[in-house]
Amino acid sequence: MIRKAEHYRASGKGSNKKWRGLLLASLIVVTVAVLIQLILRQLFFYPLSVTSDAMSPEIKPGDRRYFVYSRLSTPVSGDVVLIKSARADVELLCRIVAADGDRVQIAQGKLKINGSVARDLLPRTSDARDLSYEMPETEVRPNFIFCMNDNHLNTNDSRAHGIFSRNQIVAKVFKPLLLF
Template structure:
């Protein structure tokens, strides 16, 4: 009996060590959970939602419409969830609440059709080769690139790939 008990404990230890050997590197280098605290991305994300971000070191190319986690000196090192609107090298402007990319109005299918467009006004701004322009989907309640300017590739911490909570709203992005 004691030998069987020790064997079972040994199996549990091996299982825990193997799980840690898989989960810890994934958590440190690949995936990161984030909790949404603010309303800047409503209705896409609500306060309390939990998302999984693919860390920027492995996320690959960032494209317009991607939802990203950003943070840096502009945010007092807090993390914000925002949508990529402008890509490196583009000229972004806002007139009468309409976002323009290189002079053409941007179609924003991610915004609800009845959304109040409070984008405001912004003169043309050219993004450098490592800058992105990010905005919240809830334009009225979003502190984003309109306030703090473009973000650099280094300030993009992760690309949101999955909402895991609440359970009835699980979906990939």
């Protein structure tokens, strides 16, 4: 009886079971990881490659960013959001500069929020038709936001599309916290 067990071990027949068990465990781990990734991507966040220079220099064309669906977070002033425009069938990437009762004005190339200068827009011309030089004071209604691009010469934002409803926000840029 002992001779048979020694022959079995020496022939290598027992090692096939080890490899099968290892292969099965690896397959289970990979399957679970893929399922978790798909669930997280569909329910919480998704990656997107930026194709516009609207948020240059912070976000350049070709950069990949992760976005969190708006139903999971409350975007506030200063957040970069992805907005579905009602006037055009496009999604716009822009920064929230004012919300819920703020007064926004662009006068002589300076962005003013509630009467104080928020930033200098360095206008292309001193022409009143240039939206980066002059814009009359506008009050943002409750549950609405006023968005602008960091690259203010790209006027594909609230200056061209009007004030956006919070319902038009598709997602917010996700900034992961690294704990190491």
